[in-house]
Amino acid sequence: MDITSIHKAYASGQVTPEAVVNEIYDRIDAEGLQPVWIALVPREKALEQARKLQSAVQADLPLYGIPFAVKDNIDVAGIPTTAACPEYSYTPEQNATVVTRLEAAGALLIGKTNMDQFATGLVGTRTPYGICSSVFDKRYISGGSSSGSAVSVASGLVSFSLGTDTAGSGRVPAMFNNLIGLKPTRGVLSTHGVVPACRTLDCVSIFAETSSDASVVLSAARGLDGQDPYSRVPAIGAGAAPWIAAPSFRFGVPVAGTLEFYGDSHNPALYQAAVEKLVALGGQPVEFDLAPFLATAQLLYKGPWVAERYAAIESFVEQHVEAMDPTVAKIIRGAANYSAVDTFKAAYKLEELRRQTARVWNSIDVMVLPTAPRTYTIEEIGEAPIERNSHLGQYTNFVNLLDLSAVALPAGFRPDGLPFGVSLIGQAFQETALLVLADRLHRGLGATLGGSDRKLAETPALVAATPPPGCLLMAVVGAHLTGQPLNWQLTERKGSLIRTCRTSPDYKFYALKGTVPPKPGLVRVPGFEGPGIEVEVWALPEDTVGSFVDGVPQPLSIGTLRLEDGSLVKGFLVEPAATEDAIEITQLGGWRKYRESLK
Known part of the structure; x- marks a missing residue:
């Protein structure tokens, strides 16, 4: 379902957008709505949109006839937004800005996907709509909170999907489902029409089979939005990545022996293989101290930022807490433990850590980390839902707090058949350059797309722009x-x-x-x-x-x-x-x- 293949099929007359839409709905009818989907665009409405494209010029629309899905905390006019909590449901009159922009580029919306309730979790199990699992083994979690969004792409139901990412929700599910997970810089994609988790940190994220596809979607969806006070565009030179077109670059790896995999025996070797492949691509590894980054990560759930989750749905929590997932309710109600004084103290601490971590970027161009330390079974998450969820955010939680950009990418398979993944992390507004490097690394480590047997090598490579961004x-x-x-x-x-x-x-x-x-x-x-x-x-x-x-x-x-x-x-x-x-x-x-x- 990659964009180039679909566009070639359209251009040759082999298929039409209408036929693609019908095939998707037929599959959903056969496989069932849940656990991947919470709601669908009515089939006839989706077909009507597909037919309208017949009069458009394919070359004028970068996403002509490309099917996509959105997480159910992103508004679609006329379809209830539940954030995976039925009692919270409301029906918006307008699309979220990102949905409007993607449809204007020719994309065809199929429906809204399952998620961890109120985007609180990295596991994909905190939902009343059924638990999504990895497309590679139903015993294992899909990752969350953007669980259905990732699975909809990995299972070939859509070409790309939108998630949200506050703590890693656009990256962890990408690892567990062999996908690209792009978490742009905060504000690059508008969050107008998105139910907030932590409004100051939230990002709309993109799941795709390839970096090239993610880049096309990013280009179509980005841009300043006057309706979103957190929307922004880079200043001149911000996000400059001169290293992406150079013969060599410097990449950061944590000091030897400081990575934690929580007992997993396979992922360390796959991470090392990714490091060696980056060296083969011209990278020069530079060790750095991961400690201040991990200290920053701790602030997200063990600090007053949890109160921001409470602020997002305060009245609902006070009146309907019994309707919430127990784990989600426990986390969000923990906001009562923090005072305004605690918030200021944490803000001071964050600035100290920001100063410490900023020094690292003087010696590296990009950082490579495991996307998540390990994969858990659904049963294992049930045994320790909060502790093991925190393990999954080990290498993702600090990114938005430090205003960084990141791309998660597939990095091979374990002997048990489960995928592994690494993340490339860069400074603010470097997502375009990260996608280019992610594509090179992906092609060196991966072979197939999502949960299919289609070949990555048969898709177009993403080439660095001349001159490099910024x-x-x-x-x-x-x-x-x-x-x-x-x-x-x-x-x-x-x-x-x-x-x-x-x-x-x-x-x-x-x-x-x-x-x-x-x-x-x-x-x-x-x-x-x-x-x-x-x-x-x-x-x-x-x-x-x-x-x-x-x-x-x-x-x-x-x-x-x-x-x-x-x-x-x-x-x-x-x-x-x-x-x-x-x-x-x-x-x-x-x-x-x-x-x-x-x-």
């Missing part, structure tokens, strides 16, 4: 080259070397007089046929370019260079007047050869 490409020719005296001006701005190449032939090159340190000058001469001049192309975060340009001394300037492949980048040029008393070194083809010739 970056500008800058070509350097002299003192800023790697190993030269001004290279630090690039590295201190977190620039990444993308490639070494040459300019087009119509450039002359000069060694300028009186410059300290020695510098060259590059001048374009139309019609000149030279060897081309060696350059390094660097990706610089957009918000650092101004200070870099401001430091360029006369007679040098930053202009537009044409490279040997015809592409255009910004780079160093010189005023023609400065070449009058300079030494022409065009024939040497580059600054390094010139410097070597002086020895």
